[in-house]
Amino acid sequence: MSKAMSTSAERKMRKDLIRLRMDMYRQQLLYHSQPVRHPLSGITSLLFSSNRSSKVGEESAGSPMWIGAATVFLALFGKRLGKVGKLARLAITAYPLVLKIKSPR
Known part of the structure; x- marks a missing residue:
């Protein structure tokens, strides 16, 4: 005790x-x-936060989570949506290119 x-x-x-x-x-x-x-x-x-980078000048390696979710959704149901699905798949494909052009160097 x-x-x-x-x-x-x-x-x-x-x-x-x-x-x-x-x-x-x-x-x-x-x-x-x-x-x-x-x-x-x-x-x-x-869903709405992008990949955070630790260094100031470093570009983010990934894309936001909602882009991945939209890609999976369109891969599964994109053909059923017709022209809208085709345009959405094109937009998802072009999104990283637009970000690359818009980002300051």
Whole structure:
């Protein structure tokens, strides 16, 4: 068994330590429960954010997530959409070229 604390200063330090631990656990729970509490914010950040590059002058290697989703959708259902599907597939194909032309060098 642990020996009883003799001074009130030791008890106060122990209480402070327990309060700090409880606060740390509370913050961890809040952080890890964010995707459950706000699922749409995670989905929208995935769909509408481009690939972030770490260096300022570096070009992004990938394309936004919605471009990949649109490509998969058009690959599956593009022929059923007729002329609209053909135009959309052409637009998806030309999108990286337009970005390359628009981006400053």
